[in-house]
Amino acid sequence: MVEDAEKSRITRCRRYALTTPKALNPVQGGFVKPDDMLGWGMLIQSTIGSHRIKISWGLMLVLVQCFGVPLLYAKVPVKLALIPEHPRPGEPVTVGMTAGTLEEKENGLFQAVLINTQGQGLTKASFFNLPIHTDGTSLKAAILTVPCTARPGPAWIHVEYAGRSIGKIELTIETRAFVSEEIPLDEANTALRTVQDPQKTAEAVVLWGILNRTGTAVYTSGPFTAPVTSTRRTSFFGDRRVFMYVDGSRSTSIHGGIDYGVPRGTEVRSCAAGKVVLARSRIVTGNSVIIEHLPGVYSLYYHLDHIAVPEGALVSSGTVLGQSGATGLATGPHLHWEIRVAGENTDPDAFVSRPVLDTNALLSKIR
Numbered sequence: 001m002v003e004d005a006e007k008s009r010i011t012r013c014r015r016y017a018l019t020t021p022k023a024l025n026p027v028q029g030g031f032v033k034p035d036d037m038l039g040w041g042m043l044i045q046s047t048i049g050s051h052r053i054k055i056s057w058g059l060m061l062v063l064v065q066c067f068g069v070p071l072l073y074a075k076v077p078v079k080l081a082l083i084p085e086h087p088r089p090g091e092p093v094t095v096g097m098t099a100g101t102l103e104e105k106e107n108g109l110f111q112a113v114l115i116n117t118q119g120q121g122l123t124k125a126s127f128f129n130l131p132i133h134t135d136g137t138s139l140k141a142a143i144l145t146v147p148c149t150a151r152p153g154p155a156w157i158h159v160e161y162a163g164r165s166i167g168k169i170e171l172t173i174e175t176r177a178f179v180s181e182e183i184p185l186d187e188a189n190t191a192l193r194t195v196q197d198p199q200k201t202a203e204a205v206v207l208w209g210i211l212n213r214t215g216t217a218v219y220t221s222g223p224f225t226a227p228v229t230s231t232r233r234t235s236f237f238g239d240r241r242v243f244m245y246v247d248g249s250r251s252t253s254i255h256g257g258i259d260y261g262v263p264r265g266t267e268v269r270s271c272a273a274g275k276v277v278l279a280r281s282r283i284v285t286g287n288s289v290i291i292e293h294l295p296g297v298y299s300l301y302y303h304l305d306h307i308a309v310p311e312g313a314l315v316s317s318g319t320v321l322g323q324s325g326a327t328g329l330a331t332g333p334h335l336h337w338e339i340r341v342a343g344e345n346t347d348p349d350a351f352v353s354r355p356v357l358d359t360n361a362l363l364s365k366i367r
Contacts, residue, residue, distance in 0.1 A: 286327025
């Protein structure tokens, strides 16, 4: 009777394996043959108290498919590509990944993590799905930025699923020099930077809630365009700033964007298609607009004299967002233009110089 029951169980498992196209080999990835499945041993045993519980491999497959158990998916082989391979501090990198069995609903569990030679995680970003390529290839991408404080030298991007590394790709961070500047502030601007204000804190919480959010919508693939026609810049990305206060004290910061020295009332246009996720007055940045372009990628426009778009509006590249001004913490009329990627300040010029999301280029490197 025991042998008959065992034969019946094995037959059922073989039948399940033959009718389950997504059955995954937990070591090599891909599809599993019935005999491979049996070779793994059809029972997984665990001990709870004094009782031994036996679970069929077929049931484990059901659990994996129904609930997305990460044990198996973490072993799926992936192919990776990186553009560019030699970024400078402050520049974005795009990671492409193909893995035929990975489903859209699991994107939140996939992340690209930039790690330096000391093993420190510098920044990370979630993967998102790109439209199916014309040849039928399914591609995921993640965009993250090399922090402008990163040291030059080798580094790695680890691709993780549910916190476990499933692949990595090497890159080299190039050397980059940044400008230093001293900015004297009057009494009003000194107060804006130094006086504690619950409203400023509340506005910062809202801002970072937006910038650290990764959606799923792809509104553009780039390249971006400058928000004004003027090429006159009064501050540059990554400037090391020293603020000089009226009482003689000082503080330092890093400039997160580009300042265009344009007259009050200059039209400010969207650098790319996207969705307006913030359009309101803020204490420090004045009249401000933020646009979401890609999952985790946002452009910011500060110190506007007037806002011309509502929150929630879909905009095209070149849509007028408002006019430049000197609202908030400003020493004169200008536009502050900033790009944030997964919360990290990013050089806007890098988005203008190349499309940050080039599917064909990613696929050509993967192959």
